[in-house]
Amino acid sequence: MCGIVGLHLRDPGLYPRLGELLAGMLVEMAERGADSAGVAVYGDPGWSPPGRVGVCLLDVGLPPERVAAAVGDHLGSAVVAEQLDATTLLHAPVDPQRLLEAATTAFPDVLVGGFGSDVTVLKGVGHPDDLVARYRLRSAQGWQGVGHTRMATESAVTAGGCHPYSVGPDQCLVHNGSFANHATIRRELIADGIRFDSDNDTEVGARFVARALADGLTLEAALKSLCATFDGFYTLLVSSADSFAVVRDAIACKPAVIAETDDWVAMASEYRALVGLPGIEHATIFEPEPEVVYAWTR
Amino acid sequence: MDTLSPPTADAVELDLSAVGLRETNRLLHHPEELAGTTVTISYPRGAHSVAAGLDAPLMITVTGHVGYYAAGMNQQATITIDGNCGPGVAENMMSGLVRVRGNASQSAGATAHGGLLIIDGDAGARCGISMKGVDIVVGGNVGHSSAFMAQAGRLVVRGDAGDGLGDSIYEAQLYVRGRVASLGADCVSKEMGPEQLTELAGLLEAAGYDDDPADYSRYGSARRLYHFHTDNADAY
Numbered sequence: 465m466c467g468i469v470g471l472h473l474r475d476p477g478l479y480p481r482l483g484e485l486l487a488g489m490l491v492e493m494a495e496r497g498a499d500s501a502g503v504a505v506y507g508d509p510g511w512s513p514p515g516r517v518g519v520c521l522l523d524v525g526l527p528p529e530r531v532a533a534a535v536g537d538h539l540g541s542a543v544v545a546e547q548l549d550a551t552t553l554l555h556a557p558v559d560p561q562r563l564l565e566a567a568t569t570a571f572p573d574v575l576v577g578g579f580g581s582d583v584t585v586l587k588g589v590g591h592p593d594d595l596v597a598r599y600r601l602r603s604a605q606g607w608q609g610v611g612h613t614r615m616a617t618e619s620a621v622t623a624g625g626c627h628p629y630s631v632g633p634d635q636c637l638v639h640n641g642s643f644a645n646h647a648t649i650r651r652e653l654i655a656d657g658i659r660f661d662s663d664n665d666t667e668v669g670a671r672f673v674a675r676a677l678a679d680g681l682t683l684e685a686a687l688k689s690l691c692a693t694f695d696g697f698y699t700l701l702v703s704s705a706d707s708f709a710v711v712r713d714a715i716a717c718k719p720a721v722i723a724e725t726d727d728w729v730a731m732a733s734e735y736r737a738l739v740g741l742p743g744i745e746h747a748t749i750f751e752p753e754p755e756v757v758y759a760w761t762r
Numbered sequence: 763m764d765t766l767s768p769p770t771a772d773a774v775e776l777d778l779s780a781v782g783l784r785e786t787n788r789l790l791h792h793p794e795e796l797a798g799t800t801v802t803i804s805y806p807r808g809a810h811s812v813a814a815g816l817d818a819p820l821m822i823t824v825t826g827h828v829g830y831y832a833a834g835m836n837q838q839a840t841i842t843i844d845g846n847c848g849p850g851v852a853e854n855m856m857s858g859l860v861r862v863r864g865n866a867s868q869s870a871g872a873t874a875h876g877g878l879l880i881i882d883g884d885a886g887a888r889c890g891i892s893m894k895g896v897d898i899v900v901g902g903n904v905g906h907s908s909a910f911m912a913q914a915g916r917l918v919v920r921g922d923a924g925d926g927l928g929d930s931i932y933e934a935q936l937y938v939r940g941r942v943a944s945l946g947a948d949c950v951s952k953e954m955g956p957e958q959l960t961e962l963a964g965l966l967e968a969a970g971y972d973d974d975p976a977d978y979s980r981y982g983s984a985r986r987l988y989h990f991h992t993d994n995a996d997a998y
Contacts, residue, residue: 716887716906719849719867735827735848736808749827749846751867751886754906 466627466640467493467613467733468720470701471741472708472760475727476607478742479507483604485741487596489730490611492737494592498613500626501595502587504578504636504703507606511546511553511584517560519567520577520585520630521552522623528552531571539566549598550623551577551586560633575623575661578630582705585636587626607762610703612638619663629667632674634705639666640733641697641718649693669694673702687711687757699752701731709759716754723747729760772798778812779805787811790839793818808848813841816858833860836877849886852879855896868905871898874915880969887924890917893934899969909936910946918965920973928981932988936981937962939973950984 469489473479483505490501505511512518524531531552532545543556543563556563564579578585586599592613596602612627619625628636643649646665649672654660658671669690676686683704690700691711699718702709710731712720723730723738725747732738735749752758774796776786786803789795790813803824806812810829813822816839824832827845836855843851846864855874862870865883872888874896881889881898887905890898895914906924909917912934922940929946935958936949945951954962954976962975 717868721867734808734829735846736829739807739827750865754887 465496465615465733467496467498467737468611468638468640468699468701468731469493469733469737470608470610470638470703470708470710470731472608472703472729472762473606473727474729478727479607480605482606482609483508483601486604486609486611487601488740489732489737490592490601490613491596492740493611493613493733496613496733497615498592499616499621500587500589500614500623501592501612502577502585502614502626502628502638503599503601503609503611504583504585504628504630505601505604505606506582506584506608506634506703506705508584508604511555511604512582512606513555516544516555516557517563517579517581518553518555518584519560519563519579521554521567521571522575522577522587523550524552524571524574534570535563535566538569539563548586548600549595550588553584577623578628578636580630580634580705583630583634583636585628585630587623587628589621589623589626608703608708610636610638610701618642618665622662624662625664627666628703629664629670631661631667631670632677635670635674635677636703637666637670637673638701639669640699640720641713643669643694643698644696645694646696665696669698669700677704683707683709684757684759687759691755699733706762707759708761709757710752711757712752712754714754716752720752721749722752722758723749773800773802774798775802775804777804778809779807783809783811787814790816790818790820790822793820796820806845810848813839816841827864836860846883851881852877852896855879865902870900871896874898878968884921890915890934893917897965897968899965899971901969901971903940906943907946909934909949912936916961916965918962918969918978920971928983930987931983933983935961937965937975937978938981939978942979942981945981948984948987949981952980952982954978954980 528545528547532543536543546553627638643665646668699720800821806826814834817837820839822841824843829848831850833841834853836858840859842861847866849867852860853872855877857877861880866885868886871879879898882901884902889904889908891910893915899918903921909928913932916935919938923942925943926946928949959975
């Protein structure tokens with residue numbers, strides 16, 4: 465079973481501890497049978513320095529300085545690169561779309577794990593314990609993070625099949641469940657000119673939400689539209705440049721627990737992922753209702 | 763009402779975070795190794811299968827939230843969970859008493875054959891799914907598809923019931939004080955007679971609630987799905 469964790473911090477005093485708290489949550493979900501795990505961190509000052517935008521490339525197969533030089537050539541200005549496990553993080557003080565275009569022009573066959581002004585997306589195959597160390601997640605900082613432990617049921621176990629799916633600027637979607645009609649919706653999105661990176665059903669959900677947000681819908685409206693369009697089982701955690709939202713399908717058999725204090729909002733597949741959070745003993749804890757969108761904005 | 767006896771001199775405390783889940787459950791399965799019959803399990807931290815599979819008249823209190831299948835398959839034991847429960851609390855219980863002082867997630871009391879399950883807070887979806895003789899009293903609301911395919915037993919809901927209450931119910935008595943969002947297939951409203959009022963009063967008393975049984979409505983099986991009916995042939 466897949467596991468989902470997410471943490472949206474309200475107290476800036478906790479920002480330096482985001483990675484440590486998120487890592488603790490993610491590792492708790494390893495017992496659900498993980499074959500891979502991924503995280504997205506919002507606002508780490510090293511990974512996403514203020515005034516710069518980032519692109520995360522998966523499995524480039526070249527040293528980071530050579531990746532930076534190649535992308536820099538296409539961009540026409542300097543790019544900084546850092547290697548974290550399978551992911552090459554690139555950042556530069558330009559428009560996010562320009563850096564993305566330079567990266568995908570330099571490496572047209574490489575998978576983009578995520579991009580935006582604030583988000584860093586790390587994905588990989590292996591045990592969450594090992595991945596947390598390889599990502600150096602415990603030392604990460606920031607205001608929001610999401611994580612996913614995957615037990616694949618419908619597409620290959622690869623870094624590309626790993627969540628989060630981050631297909632729009634600063635957007636991430638993680639999913640526990642399986643969409644039944646994803647092939648139909650995929651064909652419709654492809655007919656509208658949208659490109660896919662994987663055969664994964666979750667990517668269809670992420671592309672659907674990204675298009676809705678690009679069309680100007682709010683995150684809440686986009687997720688309502690997803691509920692009306694997608695069939696199947698899902699608990700989704702969706703994050704954006706300023707928001708954090710949870711939604712479950714009408715049957716709601718995929719678990720979800722939300723906990724909230726004045727200092728943070730957290731969501732996980734199981735309560736045990738939340739026990740290490742500061743003040744959990746006084747948190748308001750509840751299960752999200754089916755087809756109700758729960759959203760928090762910064 | 764506190765369903766537990768007062769603590770006795772032979773009370774035992776098991777710190778789950780130190781003793782470990784397997785050893786804790788092993789001890790509970792071999793009560794002759796315990797120094798008493800009143801047991802407190804502390805620091806459960808959302809662990810699964812806490813106090814599952816017991817078959818002895820132990821008095822157990824779990825102080826904190828638990829994960830999946832807490833008190834599952836219970837026989838004889840009286841288990842109080844002073845916190846919330848994940849999915850499947852007291853699933854397949856045969857006898858004994860399980861009380862949850864907080865909220866319970868989905869499938870509480872699933873397939874349970876006997877005993878009494880009390881949830882002081884809300885229960886999630888599918889409470890009492892395929893119940894086979896258990897009595898369940900929920901202090902708050904129950905989620906959708908509760909008592910789905912229920913076969914025997916009684917479900918009492920002091921609050922509201924979600925959509926599809928009693929869908930495809932075979933038998934079982936359902937009593938709801940609040941609003942029912944919708945009834946499932948073959949579940950119908952039934953008259954509340956003196957026999958049912960007495961039965962409900964007994965269940966509420968056993969759970970420690972003093973509600974007026976007359977405030978409740980009764981639901982049960984219309985028994986139209988028991989046999990193939992030739993008038994429905996066009997539907998196949």
